[in-house]
Amino acid sequence: MTPPQVKKIACIGAGYVGGPTMAVIAKNSPDIEVVVVDINEERIKAWNSEALPIYEPGLDEVVRAARGRNLFFSTDTKKHVGEADIVFVSVNTPTKTTGIGAGKAADLTYWEGAARLIASVSTSSKIVVEKSTVPVKTAEAIGKVLKRNCSDPTVNFEILSNPEFLAEGTAIEDLQKPDRVLIGGVDTPSGQAAVAALKWVYNHWIPVERILTANLWSAELAKLTANAFLAQRISSINSISALCEASGANVQQVAHAIGTDSRIGNKFLSASVGFGGSCFQKDILNLCYVCETLGLREVADYWHAVVTMNDYQKQRFVERVIGSMFNTVSNKKIAIFGFAFKKDTGDTRETPAIDVCKGLVRDNAKVAVYDPKVTSEQIFRDMSTPKFEWDRPDYSRSHTRLLDNVEQARNDVTQPFDVSRWCTSLACSIKGIDSCLTSLLTPLFEAASFRLRQSAGLHVPCRLASSHMRWASPWIPSCRRCTERVELALRSGGGPAGLLARLSSP
Ligand SMILES: NC(=O)c1ccc[n+]([C@@H]2O[C@H](COP(=O)([O-])OP(=O)(O)OC[C@H]3O[C@@H](n4cnc5c(N)ncnc54)[C@H](O)[C@@H]3O)[C@@H](O)[C@H]2O)c1
Numbered sequence: 001m002t003p004p005q006v007k008k009i010a011c012i013g014a015g016y017v018g019g020p021t022m023a024v025i026a027k028n029s030p031d032i033e034v035v036v037v038d039i040n041e042e043r044i045k046a047w048n049s050e051a052l053p054i055y056e057p058g059l060d061e062v063v064r065a066a067r068g069r070n071l072f073f074s075t076d077t078k079k080h081v082g083e084a085d086i087v088f089v090s091v092n093t094p095t096k097t098t099g100i101g102a103g104k105a106a107d108l109t110y111w112e113g114a115a116r117l118i119a120s121v122s123t124s125s126k127i128v129v130e131k132s133t134v135p136v137k138t139a140e141a142i143g144k145v146l147k148r149n150c151s152d153p154t155v156n157f158e159i160l161s162n163p164e165f166l167a168e169g170t171a172i173e174d175l176q177k178p179d180r181v182l183i184g185g186v187d188t189p190s191g192q193a194a195v196a197a198l199k200w201v202y203n204h205w206i207p208v209e210r211i212l213t214a215n216l217w218s219a220e221l222a223k224l225t226a227n228a229f230l231a232q233r234i235s236s237i238n239s240i241s242a243l244c245e246a247s248g249a250n251v252q253q254v255a256h257a258i259g260t261d262s263r264i265g266n267k268f269l270s271a272s273v274g275f276g277g278s279c280f281q282k283d284i285l286n287l288c289y290v291c292e293t294l295g296l297r298e299v300a301d302y303w304h305a306v307v308t309m310n311d312y313q314k315q316r317f318v319e320r321v322i323g324s325m326f327n328t329v330s331n332k333k334i335a336i337f338g339f340a341f342k343k344d345t346g347d348t349r350e351t352p353a354i355d356v357c358k359g360l361v362r363d364n365a366k367v368a369v370y371d372p373k374v375t376s377e378q379i380f381r382d383m384s385t386p387k388f389e390w391d392r393p394d395y396s397r398s399h400t401r402l403l404d405n406v407e408q409a410r411n412d413v414t415q416p417f418d419v420s421r422w423c424t425s426l427a428c429s430i431k432g433i434d435s436c437l438t439s440l441l442t443p444l445f446e447a448a449s450f451r452l453r454q455s456a457g458l459h460v461p462c463r464l465a466s467s468h469m470r471w472a473s474p475w476i477p478s479c480r481r482c483t484e485r486v487e488l489a490l491r492s493g494g495g496p497a498g499l500l501a502r503l504s505s506p
């Protein structure tokens with residue numbers, strides 16, 4: 001078989017996933033040029049230095065073997081993305097901290113920004129690979145963003161889902177010898193050609209029988225499901241640890257006894273202070289949110305219990321420490337060994353150590369922390385950052401400004417919305433709000449009255465989302481039923497009046 005034409009790969013996002021994954025691809029595929037790009041100059045500088053920005057056993061050696069040969073790190077995002085045949089997107093997808101779905105939904109701001117960038121610099125067709133963990137059906141929304149923002153109609157984007165299953169601390173081993181690689185694509189000739197191209201890249205070092213293929217939605221959902229199942233095992237054994245403590249049983253003996261049953265298996269059965277890391281909690285909350293928006297409340301509640309049990313375990317640990325010290329830790333010196341969320345990493349995102357230290361400090365303990373891979377600066381920052389906020393800058397001031405008059409919006413806003421119906425005639429004269437009504441979804445809903453939206457038969461979350469204004473992108477309903485309803489109405493034509501009439505009919 002002729003190998004597909006993959007000469008250059010670009011990866012947007014030089015973090016814990018992008019850096020190691022691309023380093024391993026480059027090391028094993030000397031015939032492909034691999035460039036990792038990031039907006040974070042400091043991070044790229046570190047990737048190009050002797051002190052890499054993240055600690056992973058074996059990472060230094062892999063980077064050293066390929067860097068400067070066919071592995072490069074750069075801030076010149078436009079150039080390298082523009083030249084690539086395959087673009088991996090490995091940007092952060094944290095939990096939203098504000099707005100609709102706050103504390104649950106995945107924040108796709110960075111993903112959408114990456115998609116807009118790809119679209120704006122593409123003059124040749126590209127395979128775009130979802131490496132980040134995203135909610136199911138993200139590829140559909142991203143496809144629209146790519147299409148609508150690329151000025152060259154001959155450019156085609158094939159989107160693949162290729163979730164990453166590496167665990168920090170064993171990333172290089174996991175990448176070098178994965179249990180499986182999963183590639184999701186659409187069942188069209190060009191979709192399958194894209195799957196074959198990515199398969200060809202991985203087949204440089206991974207046997208074909210370990211490269212699984214699936215449809216896009218299955219691949220996206222498999223990632224969230226894998227993390228939910230792994231975390232569920234930890235919460236299950238942690239719940240049993242509470243029972244053991246109350247009953248005199250030994251949790252390690254119980255875990256060993258059940259783990260020897262080959263149907264259960266012995267991995268991920270270590271009782272702990274609770275799981276940490278940037279993925280498990282975020283991905284389960286995201287799974288719950290997806291279920292909620294699809295009306296599956298019981299399914300959402302079921303998975304949410306995994307997070308509830310994890311919070312209980314962290315709190316229980318603090319209470320037991322305090323209880324074991326005569327119910328007061330005031331001014332007592334307590335040493336905490338290990339601040340990262342697990343060994344062999346310097347990553348402190350969502351580490352249970354934060355909850356433990358904060359819990360003890362709240363009771364006036366004096367905490368002394370040691371971690372071989374975490375800086376004191378990082379520890380102090382983590383101790384003073386509110387939950388979920390570690391990955392989010394505060395946009396309230398930098399993203400809001402006041403206009404003196406409507407005319408000021410003429411040249412520098414993406415889309416005007418007359419929310420309170422004060423300036424309709426002026427707004428229309430600015431950017432052709434009428435033509436926008438027929439091509440974008442957001443203005444349709446912004447223009448509709450709340451009563452009309454209510455009668456449009458959308459689910460509550462979609463209805464609420466429809467009233468939430470976003471500046472730079474069209475609003476797409478978050479559930480499939482509402483999306484289909486809106487798309488059907490759009491396709492039926494008839495201008496804004498026709499659309500609204502169709503949506504309001506039962
Ligand atoms: N950390 C893990 O172990 C792990 C494992 C599997 C999957 N994942 C998933 O992979 C994704 C990335 O995780 P991570 O831990 O590598 O995150 P990270 O925060 O370490 O790295 C993301 C990088 O993307 C960069 N970025 C954001 N927007 C950008 C843009 N528009 N252009 C260029 N660069 C941009 C950021 O500056 C950052 O350096 C997440 O969706 C995560 O859930 C993570």
Ligand SMILES: O=c1ccn([C@@H]2O[C@H](COP(=O)(O)OP(=O)(O)O[C@H]3O[C@H](CO)[C@@H](O)[C@H](O)[C@H]3O)[C@@H](O)[C@H]2O)c(=O)[nH]1
Pocket residue numbers: 133164165166167168169227230234267268269270271272273274275276277278279280341342
């Ligand atoms: O028996 C166990 C195993 C793990 N943990 C804790 O669970 C957390 C997560 O550990 P681990 O899964 O090893 O590390 P991550 O890097 O978070 O990796 C998970 O999250 C990644 C991001 O999505 C996935 O790619 C990986 O497959 C998945 O294991 C850590 O706090 C561990 O201490 C336990 O408490 N008990």
